Amino acid sequence: MGEYVKVESVEEAQRSLREETSATVVAGGQEVTLDLRQGSIDPRVLVDISDVDALNEIAHTADGLRVGSCVTYRDLERDKDIRAEYPTLVETIEGIAGPQVRNNGTLGGALCDADPVFDAPTVLLALDASVTLSADETARTVPLSEFYTSEGETVLADEELLTSILVPTPPARSAGAYRSMTPRQGDSTVAGVAVRLVRGDDTACRRARIALTNGAPMPRRVPSAEAALAGTTLDEEHIERAANAIRDALELPDDLRSASYRETVFGRLAGRAIRDARDGLPEVKP
């Protein structure tokens, strides 16, 4: 028989988590409710943080976009400034589940759930996002690329809350893309590739970020594929090398679909995502 506590501040949430040995944090509830039903969690108390004002703030700062962990997908879709500056992120969010889930589901919830099939963490990895984790009197900022430790696990300590996500302002002359495959709208993503490219002073790609959805037991970047593109002209040969690096880096568990099929899908999606991002880069003036 469970209790439900709606807290009004981060401090109150942390007090509840400290005092209660059997507690689960709820934001939008879209995954927690399923976990309860499936019996994978059975806490005495659900600590709902979604009404905490500080966790619902969206702020455009000198460092970039700071999104409170309880901001919903729908809040982000409605924000014209975010859409203009981070089109790949917003377009990806619009493809997630259906409107009902996006009305409630939060960015922080998607990150903490550590489910490799979620799309938003992948795009945030390619955007070099970081997360702020707050304990009682302290807060630390962790790059999202260091947030996930293993399947379903993060660096989040028991008493810590993920309070906000920082998405750095995109560098000048950069472009991104996300390509994914789902059998039908709203289904779980079978494979997804997020790419972010930064152009250098000449035609070369100065820096690349590549991250995968459902390519490993946790959301992750692929440094070998990023290295295959950095310093190149993003020609077909190097795109193929990056796609091969992605295929080599996959850690595909047994699944409904064979690993070799999904390898092929990842290779194709990688090529498309890299070309899309390349074509979005501004021309370099001769």
Added chain:
Amino acid sequence: MTDVQLTVNGNEHTVAVDAHRPLRDVLRQELGLTGTKESCDSGVCGACTVLVDGDATKSCLVPVGKVADTTVTTIEGVGGDGLSDVQQAFVDGFASQCGYCMPGLVLSAHDLLADNPEPTVEEIRAGISGNVCRCTGYVKIVDAIMDAADARER
């Protein structure tokens, strides 16, 4: 058991329940509001859609404790004492076959039109993408929602 205060279709209720139970079960089993349908039980089909503070929400995906102090609208209350304009458009447009998905679709359509009073066909299709209808093929449903939007314009 926890006492949970609910406002459903304008009526206030206090129900003594396990606050972790999904809202859908409390609506159907405690309040007798069986218009909210149970189907996939996994957040996919949209048959259990209700409005929570106006936002379409799958009632199988929220613990009832979460909606304390919010306003819940189910299919029984969306039209007040009669039918809402969307419901009437569904009737007039023969948009229903077996009807099981209708409550969810009607409430999703209300959320869509509140946000976007002049949707395109594509926007309507996106707006109901969280609702599965196994019978109709959606054509008449999309038409009915467009008719409801047009009628509000006039």
